[in-house]
Amino acid sequence: MDKVTKLNVNGSIHSIDADESASLLSVLREQLDVTGTKYGCGEGECGACTVLVDGNWRRSCITHVGTVAQKKITTIEGLATGDRLHPLQQAFLDEGAMQCAYCTSGMIMTGVALLAQKPDPSAGEIAEFMEGNVCRCGTHPRIVNAIRRAAHAMKGAGKESRS
């Protein structure tokens, strides 16, 4: 079996030593100690392990690391710019969109992917896109509000930067 020895995570190339069939989640958590990405179910059914691969959401627990060896992986740790949170991270704080927050990183990563595709999603579109992400504490309405809040913030920021 081929080995994967390098992985581009959050803008840096990291040395790893993994079989290409190892899950991306296990490599991130165990080899790189990047633990913001969570294990929830191991079968891509809960979304806790969601990361971005070249900007698209991906369930890292069912992603073989060999399939993403040449790609750019972004985890929750790579979302903020220095001390400045991504608008969606900020929106989760502003909406109080968490309780235990174990689902939060997966929710935010999936939400970021949604906003990249659809900058101003309706509540219904958000619910549909987020259906694969489980929150057991029941903060769903707040998560929907946070994504809408971030959408508005990003729209405002976009206008500012254009002007």
Added chain:
Amino acid sequence: MKDLETLATQLEPERYELSAGPAYRFQVDRRDFFKFLGAGIVVSCVLKDVGAGQESGGGRRGGEALPKDIGSWLHIGEDGVVTVYTGKVEMGQNIRTSLTQAVAEELSVAPEKIRMVMGDTKLTPFDRGTFGSLTTPVMNLQLRRVASAARDVLVGVAAAQWNVDRKGLVAAEGKVTDVAGKRSVEYAALAKGQLLTATLPAEDPLIPASQWKVAGQSMPKVDGRDFVTGKHRYPSDQKVPDMLHGKILRPAAFGATLASVDTSRAEQMPGVTVVRDGNFVGVAAPTAETAGRAVAAIKAEWKSDPQPSSKELFDVLKKTSSEGADPTGDAGRVTTGTVDEAMAAAEHRLQQTYTVSYIAHTPLEPRAALAQWEGDNVTVWTGTQRPFGVRAELAEAFHIPEDHVRVLMPDTGSGYGGKHTGETAIEAARLARAAKRPVRVVWTREEEFTWAYFRPAGVMDLSAGARKDGTITAWEHHNYNSGAAGIKTYYEIANQRIQFHPSRSPLRQGSYRALAATANHFARESFMDELAHGLKMDPLEFRLKNMKNDRLRAVFETGAKKFGWGGAKAAGHGFGMGGGYEKLGYIATFAEVAVNAKSGEVKVVRVVTAFDCGAIVNPDNLRNQIEGSNIMGLGGALFEAIEFENGRILNGRMSEYRVPRFSDVPVLETVLVDRKDMPSVGAGECPMVGLAPAIANAVFDATGVRLRGLPLVPNGVKSS
């Protein structure tokens, strides 16, 4: 506040919450604090009532001596940082925040100056566990008292330094001010160079809720930024140098014993340690992947007895129920008046049976523990609602004194009553002892679904007699297996016979958010709806006719108004209500459902919740808890059920066990009844109990079909 203490004794821990362990008296020398915290002021409170309040019921169980001396303490450092120690733990209820608010209020210090040390058995006072909605009525009050006492100490120190009468001094906003002398000093400066410990009686007065400035306000999660950036380390993220990964060989069925085992292939794998100790077989390996391969390489044969399946569950629970006294102390037994005579004389009679299935907590973070030995001392980081209980379990398992065990609880990925036990901690510690290296065990989702414990299933038999005018005259409520919580009726009925009957549960069962109150409220509030329809009365009117308590009436009336009870509804839609009194809170829940006539699919479109939990500590977090209770409650109400057969779980995966998702979530409207004149009580459980009956009653309203089992509609509703 005396009222609250009386009330708190009513918070009878359910039998499942009291896994017996020796009571423990805190023994760490308080002066130890100065060694690692530096100089400052330590204030602790002697709480004569802590035993009664915090461990209500426990003291009457076998006469355990309960720690009555120290309730909690805090340290004020030379930098002005206030470190508060509590045995309670954070798992999403946001008590790290609400308790911070309580201390900030009474000590009059900015919340940013406060650090909470929670659930560390070495550092925090004994606490039986974080369950039963006890944090707000009990710990919040304790911390307010200790903070209030600390403020007194600071005033005393300032008075001594200035050599003035303390009566002229005011402590506020992080400093003590001499109003007449026009001078002030920061708390930090007062703590400078001090090695002062003060132990004070916990005395009122406390600041009344009507004058709260920090408490009573919405405040975001104090460490929210750590969660949105992925920085927070949950129990399953804990790591120490040289750590190995553990994996346990699971039996083929519940109660199975090992007939034969061959571990030779696993033992040959490099770096793998195999442990066989009775029925315990596990491995420790350098990576989780290797541990998984090693366990897979073990050949084992298991022997087990035939066991019941979920298809025959309710018969089994009835057949195996004990007829004798409830061994838990008859917490759920009421006998008043002459039920049989009143029933015989009633103008209207009804008898019905309701059921609830086993459900799984499914905390998104499964059980996890990291264990590290030093000699015969072990430190374990684990996700548990009972760090001190897990300490006792570890001490017992390894035959070591409890002071050789330290359990720490990093804020965990939820619990819902499902993380009371220490099995993962024991597994990790057993492997770590054999491997002579630290070992972390993180359960898979399948393990969590199978080897944790379930919310008890149950059968409820209810019967009642009423006069034609709607006055209930006789009431019987029997609960088989699911539990006694919430079994007592809050309707005014002269003749009652209420009893909980324990059964032999086919599955391992335990605590679950709101305990059996969900089952008992479902049965009672559905039954009330059936009675109302039988008497041709409006369900709200019928309830109010039989209800005296003003606070309960208020939530029903307020909720009904907000919901538009009695108003028009769309075709295929139905309205229903349910509510009650639980964990010292008052709840009324109104649901609107839409039933698809063709498919039978039931969609809950709107839920209005009116809730009174006394003086509100943090309104936004309270709303969050109420919304969460409703959304989590949707699962158990509509579709969650564990299926099992012959000692095996049949749907123990996330893909096979349906939990609520975004598309299931209705419009949620919450009415908070803020009673500033009443003690603050918990809100994590009570708001859940009205939902299932409200939905069941709404389905009846929409279709005429009466559903008497939870989950109500795993496959939709078949209209007759």
